[in-house]
Amino acid sequence: MTAHAIGGEWLFGHTIGIGNWAWGDRYFWGDRARYSVADSRAAFETTLAAGITLIDTAEIYGPWRSERLLGQFIRDSERDSGSNKAIIATKFMPLPYRLGKDSLRRALKGSLHRLGVERVALYQMHLPAGPVAIETWMEAMVEAVQEGLTAAVGVSNYNVDQMRRAAEVLDRHALRLASNQVEYSLVQRNPEFDGVQAACAEMGVRLIAYSPLGKGLLTGKYTPENPPHGLRGRTLAGKLAAVQPLVGLLKEIGQAHGGKTPGQVALNWTIRKGALPIPGARNARQAAENAGAIGWQLAEDEIAALDEASARLR
Numbered sequence: 637m638t639a640h641a642i643g644g645e646w647l648f649g650h651t652i653g654i655g656n657w658a659w660g661d662r663y664f665w666g667d668r669a670r671y672s673v674a675d676s677r678a679a680f681e682t683t684l685a686a687g688i689t690l691i692d693t694a695e696i697y698g699p700w701r702s703e704r705l706l707g708q709f710i711r712d713s714e715r716d717s718g719s720n721k722a723i724i725a726t727k728f729m730p731l732p733y734r735l736g737k738d739s740l741r742r743a744l745k746g747s748l749h750r751l752g753v754e755r756v757a758l759y760q761m762h763l764p765a766g767p768v769a770i771e772t773w774m775e776a777m778v779e780a781v782q783e784g785l786t787a788a789v790g791v792s793n794y795n796v797d798q799m800r801r802a803a804e805v806l807d808r809h810a811l812r813l814a815s816n817q818v819e820y821s822l823v824q825r826n827p828e829f830d831g832v833q834a835a836c837a838e839m840g841v842r843l844i845a846y847s848p849l850g851k852g853l854l855t856g857k858y859t860p861e862n863p864p865h866g867l868r869g870r871t872l873a874g875k876l877a878a879v880q881p882l883v884g885l886l887k888e889i890g891q892a893h894g895g896k897t898p899g900q901v902a903l904n905w906t907i908r909k910g911a912l913p914i915p916g917a918r919n920a921r922q923a924a925e926n927a928g929a930i931g932w933q934l935a936e937d938e939i940a941a942l943d944e945a946s947a948r949l950r
Contacts, residue, residue, distance in 0.1 A: 643781070643787070643788045643789060643806070643811045643812045643813075643814055644758070644788035644789070644790070644812055644813070644814020644815060644841075644842065645812075646757075646788075647690075647758070647788070647814055647815055647842040647844075647912065648842060650689075650690045650723075650912055651907055651912065651930050652688055652690075652903065652907065652912065652913055652914070652915075652926065652927075652929060652930055653688060653689075653690030653691060653692055653725075653844075653912060653913070653914040654679070654680075654683045654688060654690070654691050654692070654914060654915065654916070654917055654923070654926065655692045655693075655846055655914035655915065655916050656676070656691065656692065656693050656697065656702050656705075656706060656916065656917075657693075657694070657697050657702070657846075657916060658671075658916045658918050659676045659693075659697065659698070659701070659702045659705050659706070659918070660676075660697065660698040660701030660702050660704075660705055661697060661698060661701075661702075663866075663867060664866075664867050664868055664871075665866075665868060665916075665918075671918045671919060673705065675918055675919040675920075676705055676709075676918065676919075677705075677709055677712075678919055678920035678923070679917040679918055679919055679920060679922060679923040680706070680709040680713075680722075680923075681709075681713070681920070682917075682920040682923035682924055682927075683917060683923045683926070683927070684713070684721050684722065686923070686924065686927035687927075688926070688927060689721050689722060689723045690723045690725065690757075690912075690914070691706060691722050691723065691724055691725070692725045692726070692817070692844070692846075692914045693706050693724070693725070693726045693727075693751075694726055694727035694729070694762055695726065695727065695728070695729060695743060695746065695747050695750075696727075696729050696762065700750060703726060703747055703750040703751050704750045706722075706724070706751060707750050707751040707752040707753070708752075710722055710724075710751070710752060710753070711752050723757045724751060724753065724756045724757055724758075725756065725757060725758035725759075725760060725790070726747045726751070726756055726758075726759060726760070727759070727760040727761070727762040727792060728740050728743050728744065728747075728759065728760070728761055728762060728773075729743075729762040729763065730761065730762070730763060730764075730765055730766035730768060730773065731766065732766060732767060734766065734768070735767065735768060736768070736772070737772060737773075737775060737776035737779065738776075739776075740773060740776040740777070740780065741776065741779065741780060741783075741785070744756075744759060744780055744785050744786065745785070748785065754784075754785075755784055755785050755786055755787060756785070756786050756787070757786070757787050757788060758786065758787070758788045758789075758790050758814060758815065759777065759780060759785070759786035759788075759789060759790070760789075760790035760791060760792050760815065760817060761773055761777075761790070761791045761792060761794070761802075762792050762793070763792065763793050764791070764793065764794050764795075764798045770798055770801045770802055770805075771801060771805050773802075774789070774801075774802050774805035774806055775805060777789040777806070778805070778806065778809045778811060781811060788814040788815075789802075789806060789811060789813060789814055790813070790814045790815035790816065790817060790842075790844070791813065791815070791816050791817070792816065792817035792818065792844075792846075793817070793818060793819075794816050794818075794832075795830065795831075795832065796830070796831045796832055796835045799813065799816055799832070799835055799836075799839070799841065800835070800839075803839060803841070812840065812841075813839065813841050814841065814842060815841060815842040815843070815844050815912075816832060816836055816841055816842075816843060816844070817844040817845075817846055817914075818832055818843065818844070818845070818846070819845070819846055819847050820833075820843065820845035820846075820847075820848065820906065820909075820911055820913075821845065821847060821848045821849065821850045821854060821902065821906060822850065822854055822882060822886075822902055822905060822906075822942060822945075822946045823850040823853050823854065823875070823879060823882075823946065823949055824847065824850065825946060825950075827843060827911075828909075833909075833910070833911075837910065842912055843910065843911045843912065844911070844912045844913075844914060845906050845911040845912065845913045845914065846914055848902065848903055848906045848911075848913035848914070848915050849899050849902055849903070849915050849916075850879070850902070851864075851868060851871070851872060852864050852868065852872070853872060853875060853876070853879050853883075854879070854882070854883065854886065854898060854899060854902040855897070855898055855899040855902075856883050856886065856887060856897065856898035856899065858872070858876055859876060859880065860873075860876045860877045863876055875949075878949055879949065881945060881948070882942075882945045882946060882948075882949065883898055885941060885942065885945050886898035886899075886901045886902055886942070889901050889934070889938050889941075889942070892938075893932060893934075896928065896929075896932075897925060897928070899915075899925060899926075899929070900925060900926075900928045900929040901929075901934070901942075903915060903926065903929035904929050904930075904932065904933065904934050905934060905939060905942050907929070907930070908933060908934055908939055909939075913929075915929075
C-alpha cells in the first residue's frame with residue numbers, strides 16, 4: 637500500500653455503531669409484525685443522543701425499506717434540530733444481473749435517493765459473489781469516490797485474498813480499503829482463525845463486526861424453552877442449549893461491572909478484540925442498552941475466561 641493512500645481513517649475514531657438490518661425486515665427478524673416505524677425512529681434518536689453516529693444499512697435490507705426509513709429519520713432530525721449527525725454506511729449487492737461498473741453507480745445513486753443525501757461516508761461491497769471480478773467492482777468504487785458519491789470504500793464478507801485484491805486496485809488510485817464487515821462475536825469467531833482479523837490489522841483496515849450479539853444468542857433473553865420468533869428462532873434453535881453456559885458467564889461478569897447486561901459484556905468483548913461492532917436496535921431500550929457497552933473495559937482475565945467458554949462452542 638502506498639504511503640499516500642487515503643480513505644476511511646475516520647472509522648478508527650468509532651468504537652461502536654448501529655446496524656439496521658432488522659428495520660423493516662419481515663422474513664428473518666419479523667420486524668414489521670412486532671416493531672413499528674415509531675420503534676425504529678426511537679432507536680435512531682436514542683442512538684444519536686448517546687453519541688453513536690455510525691449507522692450501517694444496505695439496499696437489500698427490507699429490501700430498500702431500511703434505507704428509506706433511515707432517510708426519513710434523517711430528514712426529520714434535520715428539520716427538528718437543523719443538523720444531521722448520522723454518518724451513513726450502505727452496501728451494494730453484486731446480483732447476477734449486475735454485469736458492469738455502471739450497475740454499481742446506478743445502485744449507489746438509488747441508495748442516495750432513498751437516503752436523501754448527496755453522498756455516503758462508506759460504500760461497501762455486500763458480498764464477493766457474482767460473475768463480475770472484484771477488480772472491476774473496485775474500479776467502479778474508485779469512480780464513485782472521484783464523483784463524490786462516497787467518501788470511502790469498504791467490503792463485506794471478504795476473505796484475506798479477496799481483501800488484498802480489492803486493496804491493490806484501490807491503492808493504484810491512492811485510496812485505502814477502509815473496512816471489511818464480517819460476522820464476528822463470541823459465537824462466531826472465524827475472523828480470528830481464518831486470517832481476516834490479522835490481515836485487517838496489518839493492512840490498516842477497520843474490521844466491522846455484524847451480528848456481534850450472535851443474532852440474539854448472547855443477550856440472555858432466549859433459552860431452548862423461550863426461542864426467538866419466526867425464522868430467526870428456527871435458525872438458532874440448535875444453538876440455544878449449548879450457549880447457556882456462556883450466557884451465564886456473561887451475566888456473572890456483568891454483575892461484577894455494576895450490573896452490565898450479557899449483551900453489553902458481549903459487545904465490550906468485541907470492542908476489546910479490536911473490532912467495531914454494529915449491533916441492531918429495534919427500539920429505544922435496545923439502543924440504550926447497546927450504548928451501555930462503551931465507557932468501561934473488561935479485564936484481561938475476563939476476556940480470557942470468555943474466550944475459553946466461547947471455544948467450547950466450536
